[in-house]
Amino acid sequence: MNEFTSLTHLVKRIADSTVRRLSAYLRFLEDFENRGLSTISSEELAKRGGTTSAQVRKDLSFFGSFGKRGLGYSVPELAGRLREILGLGREWRVFIVGAGKIGAALAQYRGFRQRGFTILAAYDNSSDKIGKKLDGVAVRDIEHLERDIQREKPDIVVLTVPGDQAQKVVDRVVKAGVRAILSFAPTQLHAPADVAVKTVNMAMELEGLSFALTNRD
Amino acid sequence: MNEFTSLTHLVKRIADSTVRRLSAYLRFLEDFENRGLSTISSEELAKRGGTTSAQVRKDLSFFGSFGKRGLGYSVPELAGRLREILGLGREWRVFIVGAGKIGAALAQYRGFRQRGFTILAAYDNSSDKIGKKLDGVAVRDIEHLERDIQREKPDIVVLTVPGDQAQKVVDRVVKAGVRAILSFAPTQLHAPADVAVKTVNMAMELEGLSFALTNRD
DNA sequence: TAAGGCTTGTGAATTCATTCACAAGTTAAG
DNA sequence: CTTAACTTGTGAATGAATTCACAAGCCTTA
Incomplete structure (x- = not known):
């Protein structure tokens, strides 16, 4: 039985740590899927993820009951459920802001596309970079950031600008309507509560x- | 008064979240230092860090009492104490394993050197890369990894190899004596308890x- | 059909982290 | 010296996350 009417009406706030573990479970399940295994127990999932079987079951129980007592979980079914829970059933549109080394590394990162994250464009303020390509991704003038956000409606902005410019860019993209940001800047960012920032x-x-190295023994 | 005999003999295990906040506080303090401010209250520190003043004071209280009632904290003194607590008073020697795009981005990352992390070398298995330089960092043959770890005793290994090779490299460097690893591979890594893995x-x-984007309303 | 072996799902118990709330200490002003 | 305005440091209270522990359900074998 499920205490929620649907996934989009969660009664309880789900902890960040839970979501991170779900993401890890999905990765293991995909691995199992590739190896043709059809069922898996919470115990096996736990061993892989460095946690406990009770934790695995509790994490899943927030969203429903997907297993069979005595048997475990169907690998493809649970994988599908996790994709649904994590919102991976659709395409997510991504802008990268900052075409430096980290931006370049992300542009070629296969994990993005693999999971449905499409990089629409990258932005920079340097004329050396504007007009060039970053592993197939066009680098555009950051001047046009707001205009392009309104036109192309990216779901997520990935921030790879220097720390001292990060907050300014956050303010700009939030004002333009972006509600999810992944930042690589080593600074604390401030955004309205309805904007998800990682x-x-x-x-x-x-x-x-x-x-850890200093304070041990 | 301090319930610990010294920083290296912590009675209580310090939570990861606490250490992360200390790191953030230090960043703000350095900012304040540059602007010539001499004292700061837990309240101001909290506002910057997106937390509460009670949290700031509790975090610091694990390590001693560094403030003055009625006045706040001396900016340079607290910064110094935090550097000491975090173990930033010394040089940390770093090997990067994996000379791909992420490795390259890290090799040029100024934050490393700024905080006393010296990159000694990078390693790769591709003959295209071996012998080249990554922003001034020599790329060496991964064949020599164990030998070089024994010779040069790096404190930390940064892992930027593809996910399917990450665990193998972890096993190799742990066996060779490394006790701290920072991995960028999207896989769960397993290592003995006395090895710090992030x-x-x-x-x-x-x-x-x-x-977050899927489950809101 | 019955028994034995497994594994889930979940309240209850426990452990861990954060927040509260206030005594104690500091400074500044009169 | 006294009072007022602050701010720390910290036990106690609260809240959140994890772990325990077991009833309930499923599968296999006989």
Whole structure:
């Protein structure tokens, strides 16, 4: 039984950590799918994901009950359910803002396309880069960012500009109507509550390692 | 008063989320330092970091009491304390394994050097890349990885190889004595408990955004 | 049909993290 | 010296996430 009327009307807020694990489970399931396995238990899923079987079952239970007692989960069915839950059944349109090295690395990253994320264009303010291509992705003048957002309605903006320009770009794209941002700038970003912002902060990860190496034994 | 005898003998395990916030506080403090401000309150620090003043004070309280009641914290002193806590007072030696686009982006990333992370070398298995330079960083044959780890004793290995090779490289570098890894591969990695592993998983972040965009209203 | 072996789904218990709320300490002003 | 205005540091309270533990259901074998 399911306490929710539908996936789009979640009663409880789902924790970020839960969503991240669902994403990991999906990756393992795809692996199992490729190897032709048809069912999997929460225990096996847990071992792969470095968590516990109770955690796996609890995570899934927020969205329904997808398994069979005594048997486990059907690999293709659970994979399908997770794709649905994570919203991967459709195309997501992406703009990259910042055509530096990180932008270039992302433009060629196969994981984007594989999961339905289509990169429409990249933006930069340097005349060296404008008009060129980044692995098949056109680099456009950042002057036209707002205009293009209105025309092409990207769902997600990936930010790879230097830290001191990141907040300014956030303000611009939010004003133009973007509601999801993935930033690689090492700064804290501020946006309205209805805009989803994720930040990948390398400096923070490195300092986490530095801390771990320093404070142990 | 401090319930710990020294920073290297923490009684309580410090949560990952706490360390990440400390890292953020340090960034703001450096900003304040550059602007010549001499004191700051937990409230101001909180506003910048998108948290609460109680959280800031609690985070700091795990390590000692660094503020003055009625006044706040001395900016340079607190910055210094945080650098010490995070282990940023020394040089950290880094190998990059994988000289693809992401490896290249990291090789030129200024944030590394700025915080005392020195990139000693990069490794790859492609003869196109071996012997070349990645923004001043020599690309070496991955065949020599173990030998070089023993010789040059890097503290941290940054992994930017394709997902299907990541675990193999982890096993190799762990066996060779490395105790901290920062991975950009979109896979779950397994390592002994005394090895600190952080993973930056772009696919997971994107799926988090996809989930957020799908499940709202 | 019955028994044995497995595995799910989920309330309850526990552990962990955040927020509250206030005594204690500091500064500045009169 | 006294008062007023602040701000820290921290136990206690609350809230959130994880783990426990077991009834309920499914499959296989005989």
